[in-house]
Amino acid sequence: MKKIFHTVLGAIAMSAMISLGTGCHATNDTSESVDKNDRELVVFITDNAVMVREKALSYDLKVKTIESNSPAAQLIQSLLHSPTDKFFAVINPVTNAYITGGAVSDKVPPEQIETMFRGLKQASRVGSEQIGRLLPENKENVRLVVFSDFQCPYCKLMDNLVEQWQSEFGPRLEVDMIHFPLPSHKQSFAAAEASECARQQGKFEAYKEALFDNQDQISEYLLRYLPGRLKMDVRQFNQCFTLHQERKKVRQDQYFGQYLGINGTPTVFLNGTMLFNLPPEQIKAKIQEALESSKKPESATSSASEEAAPEAHPVEEATESPAH
16 A cells, blocks of 8 residues: 555656646656666755755755645645645656655754765666666566565565466566565575575575575574585685675665665566556466567468568567565
8 A cells, every 4th residue: 555655646746746847757668768867766845945955966866846835845745744845755757656755854864864865866876777677688578576585474475476477487477586675674685695695606596495495594694504505615605795795786676676666575566567466366467468468479470471571660669566
C-alpha cells in the first residue's frame, strides 16, 4: 500500500507541476535512448524553503521551485501531511515515483539535510546511468529483476520461486538479483559484499544459495566459512572481503534502489515495470504473458523469409511484491 501511495503522490506532483508549467515531463521510458538529464531525480521545493533549496543546488540536483500557497503546493502539502507550507518532495521523472520529502523545519540539523542531499545526488547519478538494467538484453526475452536482502525471509521465498520459473521458462527469462540490504538487517550488507567476492570466482549462485539456506545463522564466521565449503580460493576471497573490494558495487545497487523509490524487499520488476504486491501466481502469469507477447510468430517469420527482396526496417526499442 505504501508503494502505491508513493507512485500516486509522485504522479500527482508531476502532473501538478506540469500543469503550472514548472515541472519536467515524465517519460515513463527506461530505455537508454532517453537523455540522461531527463532521468535524474527532481527535487520540488517551495520558494520559502530557501536554505533547503540552496543545499540541494549545491549538490547539483535538478531543482524545481513551487510557489508557496499555489494550488500545486497546497495539493502536495496535503498529500505529505506537512504541518507547514515549507516542504520538499523528490520525484523520479521516469517512473513518477515519490522518493522522499516532507516538511522543512528549523529544528532539523543542517548536517542531516546535507547527508540526505548527498545521498540523493548519488542515487540520481547511479540510477540515471543504470536504468537500462531493468530491460532485457535480448528484445525477444523478458527480464525479471529482484531487489533482495539476504536476511529477509521473504527474499528467500522469492529466490526459490525465481529458480522454479527459470527452470520452467528457460533462457528467455533473464533474471538479475540486485542488492538492497536493509538497515534493520545488520549482516545483510556484509553478506552482499561477500556474495560479490564469490562472483569474482564464478560462485555467486552457489554462495547465494548457501546464504539463503543458512539465513538464520549469517555472521562474519559463516561468510568466511562458506568459501572453503564451496571449494573456492579462500585466500582470494578473504582478500576481497577484508579489503571491501565489492563495497562500491553493493552501494551502487542500494543507490539504484533508492532512485527507483524502493523501501522494502523483495521488490520485483518485470521489463522495467514494478509489480506491486502481487502473489506469486500473478507474477508467473505476467511472465508468461510477457514471453508470449515478445515472441515472434513463426508464420510471420516464415512469410518474411520468403520475400524476394526483403527490406530492413528499424525496430523501435522497448521503453523502461510483498515488502519486508
